[in-house]
Amino acid sequence: MSGLRERWRLKAMRAIQERALDLFDERGFGAVTIEEIAAAAEVSPSSVYRIFGTKEGIVVADEFDHMSPETLESLLDPADPVGSLLRAVRAYESSPGPGEGPQTGRGPWRRVRYFFAEPSVRMAVCATLDRAGQRISPLLAATGKISETQARVIANALAFGYFAALEQWYLAGGDRPIADYVEEGMRPLRTIWST
Amino acid sequence: MSGLRERWRLKAMRAIQERALDLFDERGFGAVTIEEIAAAAEVSPSSVYRIFGTKEGIVVADEFDHMSPETLESLLDPADPVGSLLRAVRAYESSPGPGEGPQTGRGPWRRVRYFFAEPSVRMAVCATLDRAGQRISPLLAATGKISETQARVIANALAFGYFAALEQWYLAGGDRPIADYVEEGMRPLRTIWST
DNA sequence: CTCGCTGGAGACAGTCACTTTCTCAACCGG
DNA sequence: CCGGTTGAGAAAGTGACTGTCTCCAGCGAG
Numbered sequence: 001m002s003g004l005r006e007r008w009r010l011k012a013m014r015a016i017q018e019r020a021l022d023l024f025d026e027r028g029f030g031a032v033t034i035e036e037i038a039a040a041a042e043v044s045p046s047s048v049y050r051i052f053g054t055k056e057g058i059v060v061a062d063e064f065d066h067m068s069p070e071t072l073e074s075l076l077d078p079a080d081p082v083g084s085l086l087r088a089v090r091a092y093e094s095s096p097g098p099g100e101g102p103q104t105g106r107g108p109w110r111r112v113r114y115f116f117a118e119p120s121v122r123m124a125v126c127a128t129l130d131r132a133g134q135r136i137s138p139l140l141a142a143t144g145k146i147s148e149t150q151a152r153v154i155a156n157a158l159a160f161g162y163f164a165a166l167e168q169w170y171l172a173g174g175d176r177p178i179a180d181y182v183e184e185g186m187r188p189l190r191t192i193w194s195t
Numbered sequence: 196m197s198g199l200r201e202r203w204r205l206k207a208m209r210a211i212q213e214r215a216l217d218l219f220d221e222r223g224f225g226a227v228t229i230e231e232i233a234a235a236a237e238v239s240p241s242s243v244y245r246i247f248g249t250k251e252g253i254v255v256a257d258e259f260d261h262m263s264p265e266t267l268e269s270l271l272d273p274a275d276p277v278g279s280l281l282r283a284v285r286a287y288e289s290s291p292g293p294g295e296g297p298q299t300g301r302g303p304w305r306r307v308r309y310f311f312a313e314p315s316v317r318m319a320v321c322a323t324l325d326r327a328g329q330r331i332s333p334l335l336a337a338t339g340k341i342s343e344t345q346a347r348v349i350a351n352a353l354a355f356g357y358f359a360a361l362e363q364w365y366l367a368g369g370d371r372p373i374a375d376y377v378e379e380g381m382r383p384l385r386t387i388w389s390t
Numbered sequence: 391c392t393c394g395c396t397g398g399a400g401a402c403a404g405t406c407a408c409t410t411t412c413t414c415a416a417c418c419g420g
Numbered sequence: 421c422c423g424g425t426t427g428a429g430a431a432a433g434t435g436a437c438t439g440t441c442t443c444c445a446g447c448g449a450g
């Protein structure tokens with residue numbers, strides 16, 4: 001387990017992301033080329049594409065996409081998906097460096113700025129959320145309480161509702177916890193399960 | 196009003212879309228270049244970009260994006276957004292050629308296939324829905340009944356909920372009306388306003 | 391420990407979406 | 421009829437992404 005190959009990959013991943021964000025912060029997303037990022041991270045451009053697929057992928061780099069179906073299923077309670085989302089957000093938020101705004105620090109929130117400031121990155125985030133919706137929708141439908149169509153609708157409402165809350169958090173400057181925004185923003189959706 | 200310039204633009208728009216879809220159907224989205232489309236539509240590649248912005252834009256070509264804020268406001272009832280959406284869907288659906296599946300015909304549904312079959316087009320559609328959400332969210336918040344965050348969440352739930360219903364319609368083969376899927380899929384969301 | 395071997399990193403050329411800039415024709419208001 | 425502006429076409433450039441090839445090093449078998 002965890003051979004040298006995987007080590008190298010993980011190290012390269014972090015190096016690319018860090019150096020890329022340094023360059024983006026310095027000169028702007030559009031003004032930095034993949035070649036420059038690769039050079040700064042001391043890897044080949046091929047590796048950047050092999051690891052992240054696209055330039056936007058460097059910023060988005062979703063761990064949710066690579067989550068196993070089992071892990072996902074264990075995290076999501078179909079009877080209370082909003083609550084599950086809240087738990088996940090709180091867990092993720094408290095782990096690294098709490099209290100950091102989106103503009104500052106080197107935590108996982110540094111990249112969030114580009115979610116909303118760079119149109120192409122925003123688009124990539126939307127694509128990721130769309131994929132997330134596709135993954136959780138069958139889990140919601142599995143209960144049999146709702147139809148497949150309703151499961152799809154609700155799955156998207158959850159994924160993009162989270163995105164909406166995140167944007168509100170970002171626009172406010174990122175002082176209060178994200179979970180607060182998620183909880184408040186998604187409160188109306190909870191009426192769905194209160195019957 | 197409606198000078199020759201605008202005429203030309205509209206004519207070119209339709210020509211580009213039609214010829215592009217012909218080529219896409221024939222050889223696949225990825226295998227057709229902008230140059231070929233421009234040649235087939237007898238315009239310059241520059242014009243394609245001036246009119247549609249991107250290759251995906253040829254397929255997505257959203258009239259919603261170009262809708263004036265006034266028109267939008269007149270269409271959306273903040274007290275019953277799901278009902279407003281349903282009315283809009285039904286109106287749009289009944290106008291051109293009803294009863295056409297997504298795979299057939301030359302109506303506005305021909306392009307929908309690419310929304311779900313071509314990843315990059317799907318991404319562009321998501322971006323459009325995201326913009327739609329941003330446009331309707333202030334209208335929902337204007338009532339004062341809900342917070343800004345909740346307005347954003349609900350706006351996204353509407354936009355991407357519609358998308359979910361549309362996908363379900365597409366996957367089913369497009370026989371029943373889209374409005375049926377929207378109505379059924381979004382029924383849970385209506386509990387929000389039933390208090 | 392050693393030896394094949396295979397998977398992955400690097401190098402490289404090619405494609406094409408998209409941008410920028412320039413020129414020029416022809417529509418529009420006077 | 422006539423300047424002025426608007427917008428279409430032409431053309432070169434940029435850079436993201438792809439496919440292919442080579443080669444080395446990590447990993448497993450013996």
